[in-house]
Amino acid sequence: MMGGLRLLWILVSLVVLSAALIADDSSSITVQTGPPKAKVESVEDTLHGHKIVDPYRYLENPANADTQEFVRQELSYTRSVLDPLPGRKEIQSRLEQLLTIGNIGAPQIGGNFYFYTRREGMQNQPVLYVREGVNGKDRVLVDANQLSADGTIALDWWFPTHSGKYVAYGTSPSGSELSTLHVIETATGRLLADEIDGTRAASLAWKLDDSGFFYTRYPKKGDVPEGQELYNRHVFYHQLGADPGKDPLIFGEGRPEDWPNVQLSNDGRWLLIPVEQGWTKSELYLLDLQSPSAKPVRITEGKEFLYSGEIFDGNIFIATNEDAPRYRVFRVSAANPARNNWKEIVPEGDAVLQGVSIIHRNLFGFYEKNATSQVKLFDTNGKLISDLTLPGLGSLAGVGGNWDSNEMFFGFQSFTVPPSIYRVELSRAGQQSKTDEKAIELGNLKQPALWTKVDAPSIDPSLYQVKQEWFASKDGTRVPMFIVHKKGMQKNGSNPTLLTGYGGFNVSLTPAFSRSAYLWLEHGGVYAVANLRGGAEFGEDWHRAGMLDKKQNVFDDFAGAAEYLINQKYTDRDHLAIQGGSNGGLLMGAAVTQHPELFRAVVCQVPLLDMLRYQNFQIAKLWIPEYGSAQDEKQFDFLYAYSPYHHVKPGVEYPAILFMTADTDTRVDPMHAKKMAALMQAEAKNGTSRERPILLRIETKAGHGAGKPVTKQIEEFTDIYSFLFWQLGMKP
Numbered sequence: 001m002m003g004g005l006r007l008l009w010i011l012v013s014l015v016v017l018s019a020a021l022i023a024d025d026s027s028s029i030t031v032q033t034g035p036p037k038a039k040v041e042s043v044e045d046t047l048h049g050h051k052i053v054d055p056y057r058y059l060e061n062p063a064n065a066d067t068q069e070f071v072r073q074e075l076s077y078t079r080s081v082l083d084p085l086p087g088r089k090e091i092q093s094r095l096e097q098l099l100t101i102g103n104i105g106a107p108q109i110g111g112n113f114y115f116y117t118r119r120e121g122m123q124n125q126p127v128l129y130v131r132e133g134v135n136g137k138d139r140v141l142v143d144a145n146q147l148s149a150d151g152t153i154a155l156d157w158w159f160p161t162h163s164g165k166y167v168a169y170g171t172s173p174s175g176s177e178l179s180t181l182h183v184i185e186t187a188t189g190r191l192l193a194d195e196i197d198g199t200r201a202a203s204l205a206w207k208l209d210d211s212g213f214f215y216t217r218y219p220k221k222g223d224v225p226e227g228q229e230l231y232n233r234h235v236f237y238h239q240l241g242a243d244p245g246k247d248p249l250i251f252g253e254g255r256p257e258d259w260p261n262v263q264l265s266n267d268g269r270w271l272l273i274p275v276e277q278g279w280t281k282s283e284l285y286l287l288d289l290q291s292p293s294a295k296p297v298r299i300t301e302g303k304e305f306l307y308s309g310e311i312f313d314g315n316i317f318i319a320t321n322e323d324a325p326r327y328r329v330f331r332v333s334a335a336n337p338a339r340n341n342w343k344e345i346v347p348e349g350d351a352v353l354q355g356v357s358i359i360h361r362n363l364f365g366f367y368e369k370n371a372t373s374q375v376k377l378f379d380t381n382g383k384l385i386s387d388l389t390l391p392g393l394g395s396l397a398g399v400g401g402n403w404d405s406n407e408m409f410f411g412f413q414s415f416t417v418p419p420s421i422y423r424v425e426l427s428r429a430g431q432q433s434k435t436d437e438k439a440i441e442l443g444n445l446k447q448p449a450l451w452t453k454v455d456a457p458s459i460d461p462s463l464y465q466v467k468q469e470w471f472a473s474k475d476g477t478r479v480p481m482f483i484v485h486k487k488g489m490q491k492n493g494s495n496p497t498l499l500t501g502y503g504g505f506n507v508s509l510t511p512a513f514s515r516s517a518y519l520w521l522e523h524g525g526v527y528a529v530a531n532l533r534g535g536a537e538f539g540e541d542w543h544r545a546g547m548l549d550k551k552q553n554v555f556d557d558f559a560g561a562a563e564y565l566i567n568q569k570y571t572d573r574d575h576l577a578i579q580g581g582s583n584g585g586l587l588m589g590a591a592v593t594q595h596p597e598l599f600r601a602v603v604c605q606v607p608l609l610d611m612l613r614y615q616n617f618q619i620a621k622l623w624i625p626e627y628g629s630a631q632d633e634k635q636f637d638f639l640y641a642y643s644p645y646h647h648v649k650p651g652v653e654y655p656a657i658l659f660m661t662a663d664t665d666t667r668v669d670p671m672h673a674k675k676m677a678a679l680m681q682a683e684a685k686n687g688t689s690r691e692r693p694i695l696l697r698i699e700t701k702a703g704h705g706a707g708k709p710v711t712k713q714i715e716e717f718t719d720i721y722s723f724l725f726w727q728l729g730m731k732p
Contacts, residue, residue, distance in 0.1 A: 013485040015460040021677060023505025034688035035695075036073035038678035039066050047365040048633045050640065060617070060671040062663070067674070073357035074677065076698040081693055083720045087732030089526055091519065094732075096122075098515040099169060099710055099717070101456045104419050106411040115141070116400075116421075117155070120330070122149025124709035128158055128169065134423070141184060142169055148198055155708020161206040162185070162402065166240075167716060168213060174664045175703025181215070183240065185455060196244040198229075198538035203261035204484065205430045208268040209433065212239040216260060223463075224256075229714070230619050251296050257621050261283075265311035266358075266403045270334045271296075272311050278625025279506045281542065282306050284318065299337040306506075306540070312358040312380070312403055318342065318615060319356045324541040327353035329365070329382065341533055345382025352539045354508075359401035359408045360426040366396060370468065371480060371510050371537045375410070388424065389447050393466075394416065395510035401426075409451065414511040415484050415527075416461035422448035459518050463487060466511070477533070477545075481561050483570070484527040494526045497571035497729040503532030504583040505553035506543045506625055516717045523730050526570050530561040532587075542610050549627050549638045562591075562598045563691035572602050577724050581605030581660075582668055582704065589644030589676065592654055599655040601727035603720055606661055606704055610638070611643035611671040612670035646677055653685040656692040656727045658720065662702040671696060692727070 043057040058064050082088075100121045107116040112133060117126040128142040149347035156179045157629055158169035164186055181196040198218040206213045217233050234252025238244060251260055251273050273285040273296055285296040285309050300307050305322040317348075318330040326604040327671030332338075346353075351369035353426060358364075362385065367374040373396040376386035396413030401408030406426050413419045425446045465487045470478050489495065496519055502509050509529050517527050531537045534546025534554045546554040557669040562578070565571050576599050580588045586605025591601055595700040612630040614620050628635030640646060657680065661673035677696035697719065702708060710718075725732055 001732055015103055015314070034690065035077050035677075035681040035693070038069065038070050038682065039119075039550040040682075041066075045376075045639075047612065048636050049638075052646070052656070054610075054613075054675075054680075056675045059674040059678060060613075060669070070534065070617055070674070070678065071698055074674075075698060077439065078695045078697050081695060082719050082722055086725050087725060088718060088722050090732040091721050091725065092714065094519055094522075095516060095714050095717050095721070098518055099714055101418060101458070101515050101557065102454050103412070104421055104452065104454055106303060106400040106409045106421055107400050108160055108400045109405050109407075109409075110160035110162060110167075110186070113164030115158070115160050115164075115167065117158075119710075122710060124155055124711060126169070127708065128155060130164075130167075132559070141167065141186065141189060144171060145379060147171065148173070150593075150701070151709035152701045152707075156200075156707065159202075159203055159204040160208065161210045162208055163210055165210045166206070168194070169202055170202055172200075172707065175662060175705070175707050176586040176664050176666050179667060179705060181217075183243050191591050192240065194238065194240055194244070196238065196247075203425065205262045205264040205271070208263070208417070210240075211278045212237060212242075213622040214262045214264065214271060216262065221577075228256055231621065233259055235260050235262055250287070261620070263309070263311065263394070265334070266313065269310050270396075272309050272315075272316065274308055278303055278622070280625060282325070283411065284309055284316075286316070286334060290333075297337075299332075299339070301339050308355065310356060310358045312361075315379070315380070317345075317356060317363060320538040323644070324348035325385075326351065327539070328357060329353070329363070329378075331382070338346070342396070345380075346378060354536070357399060357401065358403045359399075360405060361403060362426075364401075364408065366399070368508055368537060371414075371482070371508060371531050373510065384677035391420070391422070391448070393511065395512060399511075415466050415482065415517075416464055416511065418454040418456045418461075418513050420453035421451045423451040424448050464521055465489075469564070471560055473533075473553070473560040475553070477553070477557070479533070479557050479560060480531045481564070481669065482529040482531075483565075484517075485519065485570075486521060486524065489524070489526070491569035493566075493569040493572050493726065494732050496520075496523070496575045496576050496577070496581060496724075497528060498525060498567055498577050498724065499528045499530065499533045499565065500578065500579045500584065501530040501554075501557075501558050501561065502584045502585055503530075503535070503546050503557065503587055505623075506536045506540075508536040510537075510653045516713075516721070519717075519721055520724075523725070525730070526565070528565060528570075530558060532557040532561075547626050548635070551627070551638065552642055553586060555594060555642065557585055558591055559595050559598065562595070564687070566598075573598055575728050577601040577603070577728060579603040579605070579720075581607070583608065585609070585668070585672075586611070586644070590642055593647040593649075593655065595644075596652055596654045601724055602655050602657045603724070604657060604659050604676075604679075606665055606668045607659070607672050608668055609643075609676045610645040614669075614672070617671060618666055620669075643681065645672070648676075648683050650683045651685050653692070654680060654694070656686075656723070657694045658723050659694070659696045660699075660716075661697070662699040662704070664701065665703045667704040685689045695723075 029082040029388045040055045042055045046050045102120040105117040114131050119126040124145040130140045130141045131138050136515040136636030144155040152174050156170040160167045172179045179199045179201040182190040183194045204215040236247040238247045261270045261274050262365045271287040275283045283300045287296040288294045307320045309318045311314050321327050327346050328348045330342040332342045351367040355366045363378040365376045374392045377385045408424050440561040467483045532554050588604040589609045608614050630636045659677045661670040680694045686692045
């Protein structure tokens, strides 16, 4: 979805169970020759005339005694297979070096303050720093590492005031993402008494006088029917020092699954409320704060398109895919925002517009072309001023700057470029235009200058080659794929290869710096990232070609990527592994059940696998617009046609599989991995094999992946790469 309105975080590196969960005395561990035999307790449903038998329905209940016993035995079996693998110590040692390569975020500006996050060395969580003046001295403002001994409390989000006086931020424990809001005074580091629960993935807009903020939060248990506290995200206003329980409701009486956000105009008069209704439809509401009796007014027309906006000097700048799959930009007066008053100022181009921002009184457009980033600068009439030269073919990773700032920052990274922050000076070199928007014409736009970067002394990116190659999917659609490997590698048809993909929710997989992937590359591995339909890489048509009844296209694209790697002699079936998480975990499940002969090993992380019941758990009703629901007869047909849990065939030899999930995942319920592991261990030809095993790993104090401590990442990746090296015959 556009710019800052994205709901979905793509986090495919997930946490594993630490060895501390196993008895300290290794002699007490029972060596199992095969997986435990899960209890069968079948439940039969009839859906639209189809009898559906579920032998492991009880595993959906984590409190069930049989479920708990199943989990205990599975974890013991998994450790008995993974712990003795050769080279684990070497793998862990190298991962400890690689994961100490830190991370850094693009600075956000508040007055004369610059706020940004940075993680270094073995810090489990990023630290929020502040400096006064662009070249000032850094000072720690919020350090989540001090909030828990094991590093499992995460800093989820943060918003400074326009003046920089205060910062509102959220923290959550154990990867739950269930944030609690806090407010800190920048100059003193003093925590205010204001504390608000239920602020998961909050959107927040400070008033210009720093007296309070508009924000989103969820209801408390008991305020809505059972289970509905996961939905019903509403907009409230909080005055600093007031009782949060009495915060006035501003917006949110629509569908429980609606996802509102907030944005305040630069003059403080207008509150824009974009409301996501899935990944193909959103609405814009506008509230005139100057009128005490005013209510939010919808300015879109209920069409099946996406809209996001910025308000500046009384105008709304709307980026949308309305009749433009690669998006375009309209401008309309906030005083007369009806659809027939919208004026197109930036037409659809050959690149996909991913978002817009008003910085230095001008309009920045952030684009992707062939899955790499571009930046264009326009005036507020839509006139192109300049293309911004990026450091290379790679990805933007955050942008910082305000409507009145004389600079902008952006993060940049690629497969071979560690996270780096660039600063662009925006001097007022030209004359003020005569338009009512008071746009500033920039003279010679200065090119980005490196502000800071992450040091990576333990790797040499110059040793590796990155290519983008295209292949034909089953229906003839051309699909691109990034391929990374050592320079000079020979296409001998047997290189160990790790293929990943996502293909959903309008999310692009653009070049990103993966620390753990260097372990793979250093040992002669090929790393491939396929840009499947369902993503955002080529606009809304590309997205819609991989959702609902078109979801099979995603699986066909992925199979096509695997076949291309084999046909082009990068690898063969005995040396090809695949990895994916969340929606990418669903992709792994479909790939395995539809093409078990193509792969040697699979890492399937926090997956959706039972697509007939997924919508009943956690926040999954939000995803019905993307997947559909088995409660609908027509949608049942295509869900049942690919649902991995319902396509495990007895007697088939599947690849070795490592299922991974976490007990506090509040997005994708752990039941998917539990049920699928039990079924495959019972039905697959290799279900009881220790040479090509089917394993289940469940991490404690970890969720879907956000806020995962570095110590747990090291444990996780040690298990992943030990498993993959073993299965593909690689020596650490």
